Amino acid sequence: MVSVEDYVARTEGTCGQEKDVIVTFKYDKKGDAIARIMKKAKLEKSIANIIFELTFEGFSFRLYPSGKAIFRSLRDKQELDRILAGLLL
Amino acid sequence: MFNPEEIRKDFAILKRKINGHPLIYFDNAATSQKPKQVIEAIKNYYEYSNANVHRAVHTLSQEASELYENAHEEVAKFINAQGMEEIVFVRGTTEAINLVTYAWGLPNLGKNEEVLVTLMEHHSNIVPWENLSKIKGFKVKYAPVNNDGTLDYEAFEKAITDKTKLVCFSHVSNVTGVVNDVKRIVKVAHDHGALTLIDGAQSVPHLSVDVKDLDMDFLAFSGHKMLAPTGIGVLYGKQQILERMGPFHGGGEMIREVKFDLATKRCSVIWTGLPWKFEAGTPNVSGGIGLMEAIKYLKKIGMKNVEKHEKNLTNYALKHMQRLRNIEVYGPHDATNKCGIIPFGIEGLSSHDIALTLDAYGIMIRSGYHCAQPLHELLKLKSSARASFYIYNTRQEIDRFIEVLKETE
Numbered sequence: 245m246v247s248v249e250d251y252v253a254r255t256e257g258t259c260g261q262e263k264d265v266i267v268t269f270k271y272d273k274k275g276d277a278i279a280r281i282m283k284k285a286k287l288e289k290s291i292a293n294i295i296f297e298l299t300f301e302g303f304s305f306r307l308y309p310s311g312k313a314i315f316r317s318l319r320d321k322q323e324l325d326r327i328l329a330g331l332l333l
Numbered sequence: 334m335f336n337p338e339e340i341r342k343d344f345a346i347l348k349r350k351i352n353g354h355p356l357i358y359f360d361n362a363a364t365s366q367k368p369k370q371v372i373e374a375i376k377n378y379y380e381y382s383n384a385n386v387h388r389a390v391h392t393l394s395q396e397a398s399e400l401y402e403n404a405h406e407e408v409a410k411f412i413n414a415q416g417m418e419e420i421v422f423v424r425g426t427t428e429a430i431n432l433v434t435y436a437w438g439l440p441n442l443g444k445n446e447e448v449l450v451t452l453m454e455h456h457s458n459i460v461p462w463e464n465l466s467k468i469k470g471f472k473v474k475y476a477p478v479n480n481d482g483t484l485d486y487e488a489f490e491k492a493i494t495d496k497t498k499l500v501c502f503s504h505v506s507n508v509t510g511v512v513n514d515v516k517r518i519v520k521v522a523h524d525h526g527a528l529t530l531i532d533g534a535q536s537v538p539h540l541s542v543d544v545k546d547l548d549m550d551f552l553a554f555s556g557h558k559m560l561a562p563t564g565i566g567v568l569y570g571k572q573q574i575l576e577r578m579g580p581f582h583g584g585g586e587m588i589r590e591v592k593f594d595l596a597t598k599r600c601s602v603i604w605t606g607l608p609w610k611f612e613a614g615t616p617n618v619s620g621g622i623g624l625m626e627a628i629k630y631l632k633k634i635g636m637k638n639v640e641k642h643e644k645n646l647t648n649y650a651l652k653h654m655q656r657l658r659n660i661e662v663y664g665p666h667d668a669t670n671k672c673g674i675i676p677f678g679i680e681g682l683s684s685h686d687i688a689l690t691l692d693a694y695g696i697m698i699r700s701g702y703h704c705a706q707p708l709h710e711l712l713k714l715k716s717s718a719r720a721s722f723y724i725y726n727t728r729q730e731i732d733r734f735i736e737v738l739k740e741t742e
Contacts, residue, residue, distance in 0.1 A: 258700070259701030259704075260684060260716025261709075261716060262684075262685065264685055291741060294690050294740065295690060306689075308689045309693055310352045310692055312692070314683070314685055
């Protein structure tokens with residue numbers, strides 16, 4: 245059975261007042277992960293085709309074609325896991 | 334003749350492509366890349382000379398000991414210390430500062446005394462003092478910083494009093510690249526009978542640093558920011574001060590004698606001499622050898638050339654960045670009194686967005702607080718993006734960096 249771990253290489257809290265979480269997708273799965281996310285989330289804005297500002301279930305986040313995403317204002321890891329599961333599975 | 338294109342040939346990593354683009358490495362304030370000469374020296378040591386240093390009589394150990402001691406001598410010459418007695422190898426700047434905190438601070442600091450640090454410090458020059466002050470009851474005082482990230486010298490000098498036992502400050506800020514006037518501060522500290530501890534993590538790799546000329550009591554720096562491997566760093570201390578200090582860690586290598594007394598059923602310990610008193614346990618021999626090779630490499634280029642090259646790059650980058658309407662450069666806007674570090678922000682993007690955008694084009698920069706949260710709060714920044722340069726960076730790379738930044742306009 246496919247799981248979030250099949251797509252996600254690592255998640256890391258950023259340093260700074262913003263308290264963002266950066267999710268890096270596995271190199272060989274990043275294309276699939278980006279395609280799934282773009283299909284399920286709503287594209288709000290694209291900056292120079294590098295930064296895709298998306299929303300999903302009321303959460304806004306940014307996705308990068310290099311296979312990384314920044315999630316903001318998350319309560320905890322469980323919330324991130326739930327959103328990632330919704331986006332990827 | 335300084336030629337970055339020739340230098341680049343020694344750094345295999347710079348031939349890499351990241352996300353389909355040639356790698357541009359602008360995160361040198363975090364760590365530098367390593368030339369093949371340093372990698373070869375470490376490889377050679379492990380392949381042909383590996384042994385534990387000191388105390389053994391066999392040939393390999395003698396060879397390894399000689400290499401390790403030569404590394405101390407090389408560092409001493411590089412910063413113009415008196416000799417290797419003044420050079421303690423540690424893991425990095427953080428450990429060097431912690432060594433001073435506990436080996437000097439623990440027995441020498443107490444109630445009604447003060448340690449003065451600046452608000453532009455890296456956390457590694459704040460946290461150890463705050464931790465020890467909770468145990469010993471001395472006060473940690475913070476010298477203010479101006480709105481452009483430079484030191485408020487008058488306020489700093491006023492904050493030094495006869496209660497001040499130690500003044501700790503960065504030679505170069507790891508956020509803004511501002512170069513502090515070490516001589517001026519050291520003189521005022523000494524006039525009040527205080528010692529000085531200088532964080533040289535961002536200066537020793539980029540400037541000529543002469544500990545005698547600057548009259549520093551302690552200087553801490555890391556090898557990995559100056560072409561050497563991670564896990565090796567240096568604490569310089571004036572010999573007479575180091576001699577009066579007890580060790581930081583206890584164990585093998587740092588003792589002359591551990592004698593068990595049958596009557597008291599206790600061991601008495603006599604420490605060995607400098608610098609080994611401060612290097613308990615099997616040291617990072619390969620790291621020391623790597624650092625020696627890195628210094629030879631930098632000396633061959635010449636530190637004045639390193640400084641000049643970085644200043645040129647910084648001026649060039651600042652000039653072009655300031656032309657971009659959505660970019661704000663933090664700190665001083667010219668390179669006169671600054672090393673090759675440029676903190677900046679882009680309207681509407683977080684520092685991490687900026688770093689990820691550049692990453693998509695193979696450009697590596699840092700984002701966040703850079704372990705200097707107090708300075709960011711003082712400058713009212715949530716975080717900052719930081720580009721930092723070194724000997725192998727070029728104007729062409731800065732042109733590409735500017736080109737990508739333009740795409741965010």
